[in-house]
Amino acid sequence: MSLTLYYHPLSSYCQKVLVALYENGAPFTPELVDLGNPERRAEFLKLWPVGKFPVLRDGERIVPESSIIIEHLDRHHPGPARLIPEDAERALETRLRDRFFDLYIQEPMQALVGDRLRPLESRDPFGVERAKARLRTSYDMLERDMAGRTWAMGEAFSLADCAAAPALYYADRVVPFRDSHPAIAAYFERLLQRPSFARAVEEAEPYRHLFPG
Numbered sequence: 001m002s003l004t005l006y007y008h009p010l011s012s013y014c015q016k017v018l019v020a021l022y023e024n025g026a027p028f029t030p031e032l033v034d035l036g037n038p039e040r041r042a043e044f045l046k047l048w049p050v051g052k053f054p055v056l057r058d059g060e061r062i063v064p065e066s067s068i069i070i071e072h073l074d075r076h077h078p079g080p081a082r083l084i085p086e087d088a089e090r091a092l093e094t095r096l097r098d099r100f101f102d103l104y105i106q107e108p109m110q111a112l113v114g115d116r117l118r119p120l121e122s123r124d125p126f127g128v129e130r131a132k133a134r135l136r137t138s139y140d141m142l143e144r145d146m147a148g149r150t151w152a153m154g155e156a157f158s159l160a161d162c163a164a165a166p167a168l169y170y171a172d173r174v175v176p177f178r179d180s181h182p183a184i185a186a187y188f189e190r191l192l193q194r195p196s197f198a199r200a201v202e203e204a205e206p207y208r209h210l211f212p213g
């Protein structure tokens with residue numbers, strides 16, 4: 001079945017899936033979605049009314065949600081890189097780490113970026129402080145966790161690293177960690193050098209000016 005990825009190159013969750021696709025080597029057609037264009041938005045909402053990307057089309061099947069897309073690729077289009085370990089316990093641990101990056105790094109990062117995009121009178125200083133505190137707690141947890149590890153699950157690159165790379169990339173722009181958290185900084189450097197993520201970052205470059213601040 002042919003694969004189409006509905007995405008935007010600047011989007012952190014889309015980059016998470018791009019990293020998986022580039023690791024896996026599965027051929028796919030990229031379909032850039034401009035949510036600011038009413039026609040394109042309406043077409044996209046027919047696929048996934050929630051209106052969030054990435055969304056993968058695999059033949060007739062529509063697969064939303066970045067983690068589920070990566071699971072789908074691993075199961076139905078396995079490539080050289082298996083991103084979910086075979087071992088059930090390690091698979092569970094990998095999914096937990098994926099959830100950690102999505103819920104406790106991406107989510108507060110998105111709240112902070114979203115606040116910058118609001119008109120001044122609609123900003124939410126309380127929400128901003130709460131999101132910053134959540135990020136600092138997550139950094140402290142991750143700093144302890146990454147000591148002595150190459151990737152989030154140890155030696156094998158996994159789903160959790162796909163989630164980590166764009167989450168940390170943008171989180172560092174809103175609450176910098178490189179001076180305060182050396183183990184995360186070293187991990188992030190490895191992620192930046194990883195060809196799959198380096199490619200996603202390079203492809204986002206023409207849109208970088210759209211990132212606030």
Ligand SMILES: N[C@@H](CCC(=O)N[C@@H](CS)C(=O)NCC(=O)O)C(=O)O
Binds near residue numbers: 052053
């Ligand atoms: N849980 C979703 C989150 C996806 C998400 O938040 N995507 C953002 C871009 S990074 C989006 O579509 N934003 C547009 C909007 O909310 O209107 C996933 O893992 O795919």
